[in-house]
Amino acid sequence: MVSMTVRPAIPDLDVDPFSDESLRDPYEYQRRLRDAGPVVHIPAYGIYAMGRFSDVQATFKDWDHFISSQGVGIEDVRKKFWRTPSLLLETDPPAHTDFRKVMGKVISPGAVRELRERFSAEAEQLVDELLDRGSFDAITEVAQRYPLMVFPRAVGLRPGGREELLAYGAISFNALGPENEHRTKALAMAGPVSKWVEDSCRREELLPEGFGASIWAAADRGELDPSLAPLLTRSLLSAGIDTTVTAIGNALYAFASHPDQWAMMHEDPHRVRVAFNEVLRWESPVQSFFRTTAEAATVGDVAVPPDVKVLLSIGSANRDERKWGPDAHVFDVRRQSGGHVAFGSGIHLCVGQPIARMEAEIVLGELAKRVARIELTAEPVANFNNLLKSWHSVPVRVTPA
Numbered sequence: 099m100v101s102m103t104v105r106p107a108i109p110d111l112d113v114d115p116f117s118d119e120s121l122r123d124p125y126e127y128q129r130r131l132r133d134a135g136p137v138v139h140i141p142a143y144g145i146y147a148m149g150r151f152s153d154v155q156a157t158f159k160d161w162d163h164f165i166s167s168q169g170v171g172i173e174d175v176r177k178k179f180w181r182t183p184s185l186l187l188e189t190d191p192p193a194h195t196d197f198r199k200v201m202g203k204v205i206s207p208g209a210v211r212e213l214r215e216r217f218s219a220e221a222e223q224l225v226d227e228l229l230d231r232g233s234f235d236a237i238t239e240v241a242q243r244y245p246l247m248v249f250p251r252a253v254g255l256r257p258g259g260r261e262e263l264l265a266y267g268a269i270s271f272n273a274l275g276p277e278n279e280h281r282t283k284a285l286a287m288a289g290p291v292s293k294w295v296e297d298s299c300r301r302e303e304l305l306p307e308g309f310g311a312s313i314w315a316a317a318d319r320g321e322l323d324p325s326l327a328p329l330l331t332r333s334l335l336s337a338g339i340d341t342t343v344t345a346i347g348n349a350l351y352a353f354a355s356h357p358d359q360w361a362m363m364h365e366d367p368h369r370v371r372v373a374f375n376e377v378l379r380w381e382s383p384v385q386s387f388f389r390t391t392a393e394a395a396t397v398g399d400v401a402v403p404p405d406v407k408v409l410l411s412i413g414s415a416n417r418d419e420r421k422w423g424p425d426a427h428v429f430d431v432r433r434q435s436g437g438h439v440a441f442g443s444g445i446h447l448c449v450g451q452p453i454a455r456m457e458a459e460i461v462l463g464e465l466a467k468r469v470a471r472i473e474l475t476a477e478p479v480a481n482f483n484n485l486l487k488s489w490h491s492v493p494v495r496v497t498p499a
């Protein structure tokens with residue numbers, strides 16, 4: 099007798115993860131995604147999607163079946179893409195392993211530690227000024243300003259370029275989504291912004307100290323083909339700014355809209371590490387990344403066809419009741435949120451995570467020490483980006499301790 103494994107069919111789900119409604123408030127569509135099964139098919143885009151924590155995490159780790167070299171957005175980067183694919187994000191082993199080794203050394207714990215003093219001094223100065231002002235927009239004045247004060251210099255960029263750096267991040271993430279208004283608008287400004295970024299990553303433009311110079315030093319040691327050094331440096335600028343801007347902005351929105359949670363932070367600013375994890379879980383800056391099935395693959399006992407795009411919903415996984423309990427939608431800084439997938443998982447796990455954490459923990463920690471109350475003074479305004487969940491403006495008032 100021939101035995102056959104009967105695999106459950108993949109249901110169609112009528113949702114649009116990239117409509118303005120879903121981008122502004124993704125949580126309802128994500129609940130439907132989780133409840134429909136481990137994997138769904140979204141006919142509107144001809145893609146597959148998953149939203150349960152255990153499946154999303156396992157798929158991030160299964161780089162063999164779910165590959166990145168065809169792009170981590172909805173489009174197949176081999177057919178059409180707006181820029182040369184990334185050496186890290188958009189590659190598979192063995193090439194990925196080599197580039198990742200170089201970047202891992204560049205962003206070493208020692209290199210990150212050396213930045214701490216300067217990052218702290220900049221945060222102190224910024225908070226002095228914010229306390230003098232009392233009321234400000236938490237997005238432009240903290241979430242954008244602080245990372246732009248510290249990070250480009252850490253890479254070795256010369257002062258200036260605020261507009262280009264913010265635009266480059268927004269373009270990079272919008273371009274991973276479908277051909278909607280957000281992507282079209284972003285790509286319309288891609289030409290001059292990309293040129294600015296490319297020029298800034300040239301050896302002669304970089305300061306002698308910084309992550310960019312360390313990438314060139316690796317090339318000098320023969321660890322990297324010198325022609326690829328600018329491209330590897332570019333990864334820091336596409337992935338390292340909008341992400342931290344979004345994370346810090348989401349944190350300030352979370353606290354300004356939950357005064358009781360800020361009171362706990364103010365009482366014990368050492369809580370900041372755990373609290374930032376809860377922010378990343380509750381409102382994950384990067385809401386999704388895609389993979390492509392290299393061959394037929396399974397998720398649990400469901401078979402996914404070969405050569406299809408699969409959306410991994412990070413935002414959904416981080417609010418999955420199966421993992422976090424029935425109150426998964428509640429923002430609670432006492433929760434043990436470690437283990438979330440806001441930085442991904444597996445071989446592509448965010449390489450900039452230690453810097454992102456340091457930036458956020460320093461600036462939020464400084465505010466927690468010196469600000470007794472933070473409150474909204476007007477309705478926050480959402481920002482629309484195909485892959486990020488972020489705010490355009492969060493007007494706040496702070497009361498000094």
Ligand code: HEM
Pocket residue numbers: 158166170186187188198333334337338339341342345383384387439440441442443445446447448449450451453454
């Ligand atoms: C809170 C802020 C950040 C978040 C939420 C975040 C999120 C992520 C996620 C989810 C991935 C996995 C991508 C995948 O699996 O396809 C990733 C990878 C990556 N991130 Fe971050 N990131 C942040 C900050 C940073 C910073 C500050 C840098 C640079 C210093 C950075 C550089 C990168 C790079 C280069 C990769 C690709 C790694 C690889 O493919 O091996 N990120 N990030």
